[in-house]
Amino acid sequence: MLLKGERLGYYYNKNEWVFRDLDISVESGEIIALQAASGKGKTTLAQILAGYIKPTEGQVHRPIANTVNPVQLVWQHPEKAVNPKWKLRKTLIEAGQPDQSLIERLGIESQWLQRWPNELSGGELQRICVARALHEQTRFLIADEMTSMLDALTQAQIWQVVLEIVKERNLGLIVISHDKHLVERICNRVITL
Amino acid sequence: MTTPVLEARDISIAFCQYSKGLRQSHHKMISNLSLDVYEGEIVAIVGASGSGKSLLAHAILGILPDNCQVAGELYYRGTILDKQRLEQLRGKEIALVPQTVNYLDPLMRTGKQVALSIQDTSEKASIVRKLFERFGLRSGVERLYPFQLSGGMARKVLISAAIAGNPKLLIADEPTPGLDDAGVQEALASFRELAAQGHSIVMITHDLEAALAVANRIVVFYAGTTIEIAQVTDFNGKGERLRHPYSRALWEALPQNGFAPIAGAQPLHDQLPNGCLFAPRCSQKSKACEEQLPSLRGLRNGKVRCLHAT
Numbered sequence: 001m002l003l004k005g006e007r008l009g010y011y012y013n014k015n016e017w018v019f020r021d022l023d024i025s026v027e028s029g030e031i032i033a034l035q036a037a038s039g040k041g042k043t044t045l046a047q048i049l050a051g052y053i054k055p056t057e058g059q060v061h062r063p064i065a066n067t068v069n070p071v072q073l074v075w076q077h078p079e080k081a082v083n084p085k086w087k088l089r090k091t092l093i094e095a096g097q098p099d100q101s102l103i104e105r106l107g108i109e110s111q112w113l114q115r116w117p118n119e120l121s122g123g124e125l126q127r128i129c130v131a132r133a134l135h136e137q138t139r140f141l142i143a144d145e146m147t148s149m150l151d152a153l154t155q156a157q158i159w160q161v162v163l164e165i166v167k168e169r170n171l172g173l174i175v176i177s178h179d180k181h182l183v184e185r186i187c188n189r190v191i192t193l
Numbered sequence: 194m195t196t197p198v199l200e201a202r203d204i205s206i207a208f209c210q211y212s213k214g215l216r217q218s219h220h221k222m223i224s225n226l227s228l229d230v231y232e233g234e235i236v237a238i239v240g241a242s243g244s245g246k247s248l249l250a251h252a253i254l255g256i257l258p259d260n261c262q263v264a265g266e267l268y269y270r271g272t273i274l275d276k277q278r279l280e281q282l283r284g285k286e287i288a289l290v291p292q293t294v295n296y297l298d299p300l301m302r303t304g305k306q307v308a309l310s311i312q313d314t315s316e317k318a319s320i321v322r323k324l325f326e327r328f329g330l331r332s333g334v335e336r337l338y339p340f341q342l343s344g345g346m347a348r349k350v351l352i353s354a355a356i357a358g359n360p361k362l363l364i365a366d367e368p369t370p371g372l373d374d375a376g377v378q379e380a381l382a383s384f385r386e387l388a389a390q391g392h393s394i395v396m397i398t399h400d401l402e403a404a405l406a407v408a409n410r411i412v413v414f415y416a417g418t419t420i421e422i423a424q425v426t427d428f429n430g431k432g433e434r435l436r437h438p439y440s441r442a443l444w445e446a447l448p449q450n451g452f453a454p455i456a457g458a459q460p461l462h463d464q465l466p467n468g469c470l471f472a473p474r475c476s477q478k479s480k481a482c483e484e485q486l487p488s489l490r491g492l493r494n495g496k497v498r499c500l501h502a503t
Contacts, residue, residue, distance in 0.1 A: 012341070037329075037373045038345020076344070076370075107458050122242035124458065148370045151241040151399040156446040157454035178373050181402075181449040 001028045001063050003049060003071060003140045003172055009057035010044050018044055019193060020057065026140065031166065031173045033183040036193035042176045045193070046073055046142045049174070060101045068095045072133035074144035078125035082117045089113035092128050095135045105161045106131050123154035130158060134165055140172040148177065159186065196271040197229040198362055198393040200224070206248050206257070217396035220463050222248050223417045226265075228395075230362075235394045236383060237404035239443070240414030241459050246397045247292055250366040253395070254289050255279045270360070284310055288360035292367045294347035295407065297339040303350045304335025310358030324353040328379050345372045352380055356387065363387065365396045369403045381407040401428070403444055410495075413440045416470040418461050419489060422496040436497035439471045469499065477501050 001049055002025060003148065009020035018041035026032055036042050047053045049060060050073040063070040075081040082091045092098065092113060106127045110122055113128075126146065133141060143162070147155035163186060166173050206223040206496040221303060223245040230236040240246050251257045257274060268276040269282065288310070298306055306323065308317040317473075318335075324333055330350040334342075342350060352368055365384070369377050370440040383405050384394050398404050404411055405428050413421040433443040445451040455475040466472055475482065481500055489498045 038349075038376055039343035043343070107456065109458065111461070111464075119461075121244070121459065145370070149242060149367075149399065152243060152401050152443050152446040153240075153454060154458075156448075156452050157456075159452070161453050178375065178377070179448065181447065185448040185452055 001172070002026070002061065003063070003174075004061040005045075005049060005058060006061070008045070008048060008055045008059040010041060010055050011132070012073055013027045013056060022058070022193070024049070026174055026193060027153075027173045028139065028172050029166075029170045030189065031163075031175065031187050033187040033190045034174055034193065035178075035183070035190055040193045042193060043076075043144055046144045046174070046176060049140075050142055062183075066137050068085060068135050068137040070137055070139040071142065072135065072138045072140070073142045073144060074126075074129055074133050074146045076148060078129045080127060080158065081129055084117050086117075087113065088117065088120070088125075088128055091117075092132055094132055094138050098131045098134065099136075099173070102131055102134060102165070103162075105164075107157060123150045123158075126154075130162060134162075138169075138171065141166065142174045142176070143187055144176045145178070146175075147182075148179065150157060156181075195232070196267070197231050198234075198270060199395065200268040201249075201253070201335075202266045202268070204249065204263065204267070205250060206245065206252055206261055206263050208258070208261040210260065218463070218470050221417070221465075222462050223252075224266055225489075226414075226417075226419055228419065228422075230393045232393055233388050233391045234410070235388050235396060235408045236410050236412060236456055237396045237398060237408035238406050238412045238414055239398055239401050240494040242399055244414045244459065245417040245462070246414055247366050250289060250364050250395075250397050250456055253364055254283055254287065256289075280452060285358060286361040288355040288358060288363050290352050290355040290363065290365040290368045294339055294342065294344070297347065297350065299339050302336055302338060303342065307335075307350060307354040307357050310354065312358070319341070320357060321353070324357060325349075327383070328353060329375065339460075348372050349380075352383065356383060361392055363392060363394045365394060365398075367398055367400075368396065369398065369400055377403060401447065406424055411441070413437060415439050416465060417462060418470060418486075418498065419496070420471065420498045424495060427495065434493075436492050436495060436502040437471070438475050438477055471499075 004025040008022040011017045035041055048055045050071045108127050112124055147158055175187055202225040207219050207221045209217050209219050212218040238246055243295040252263050304321050307321045311317050311320050368380055405425055411423050412419055421440045425436040428444055435441045442455050445453050468485055469487055472478045472482045487498045487500050489496050
């Protein structure tokens with residue numbers, strides 16, 4: 001399966017292009033890193049690939065969606081990616097009940113699910129967001145600075161599980177990260193914007 | 194050494210919340226935290242998110258919400274830092290690099306916000322431009338509103354705003370995430386430069402690597418308490434010189450080291466274990482560890498809160 005963007009271009013203000021003529025393709029089973037300086041449009045590209053926003057120019061080819069978007073995005077700030085007025089159980093099952101074994105592997109404790117988002121830490125919330133994104137219909141995962149707000153230990157915990165799942169299910173993974181050691185450790189290929 | 198610029202003695206922070214109807218619940222977020230920073234020194238407080246690090250920054254600046262209760266004492270240059278003194282000093286001698294872009298005024302152009310703390314009225318624009326240039330923010334960024342900034346640019350604006358007024362004590366709350374490599378280096382270099390000029394910096398971060406790159410001492414924080422105060426040089430090799438098993442696990446979890454996780458998660462602040470806070474995840478725990486929170490004791494030019502540390 002392929003996730004592909006062709007001649008993508010995007011601007012917020014007319015003719016101030018964030019990027020233009022950008023080609024990107026990722027196959028199932030690949031782990032690629034997306035690197036660029038701040039403000040060069042990494043998050044914008046992630047949102048375009050995941051179908052949250054339309055590119056100003058160009059096209060995105062994504063696997064056909066069933067009930068859930070096959071391209072899932074995990075954001076940098078989990079506290080902004082969950083509904084503050086939902087207890088976390090509802091957030092966790094937003095796209096359907098995830099595998100119990102996945103929940104356990106991510107170290108999500110059942111008592112967290114009875115809490116409101118503002119009662120949990122970023123690391124705890126991010127594990128829930130990862131479980132939500134790893135739906136069975138997910139084919140591509142985009143991790144946009146997924147662990148850059150987390151401590152090294154929580155980072156290692158989450159990545160260990162995500163990398164295992166990516167391998168087991170042969171998912172494509174796009175890693176947006178400023179951490180060159182992390183990128184070196186886990187990615188097959190680096191794309192620089 | 195002389196008097197520390199900032200000293201925190203036994204700080205505890207609790208906040209009170211309505212849980213159901215009029216029933217209130219109290220959450221102790223930080224307990225018995227002690228810390229000092231001397232002139233020209235950079236101390237980094239490293240801990241997981243949710244360990245209460247930001248609350249500490251807000252306590253030092255006196256900007257905690259009203260439902261928070263702070264116990265313990267803060268001293269600035271040997272004199273107690275009370276509300277009145279704090280109001281005189283903050284924004285001038287004491288400045289904060291806040292954690293998120295939400296602290297910027299959404300309706301004010303960035304250049305104007307950064308200029309707020311500059312005293313010299315004639316030089317404002319050129320000081321702002323110099324700061325921005327240093328962080329690689331192109332000309333014209335001054336005229337942007339916060340919503341037009343990327344995460345990394347916003348961070349650079351926040352740091353510029355904090356150091357624009359040349360503060361004696363800088364509290365930097367998570368100054369690096371979202372910055373590209375060059376941005377991180379520039380931010381850390383600006384901290385080092387400030388420290389070399391005799392300013393003191395408390396850097397609060399989850400990013401051990403950034404902390405090690407810039408700080409003189411590292412305070413390791415877990416579940417709201419200091420568990421170790423170490424010299425930067427203790428983070429080396431397999432972490433043999435570190436005093437606490439959590440610090441060692443943190444060091445070993447870096448991608449360039451073992452990238453090795455340990456199981457479990459930090460306890461929730463309202464469900465802290467009775468004994469050592471790390472005991473549920475610790476491979477070295479004994480019965481005594483689960484009975485009482487070990488006190489912070491001096492060890493090899495640092496401090497540790499562990500019964501088994503040698």
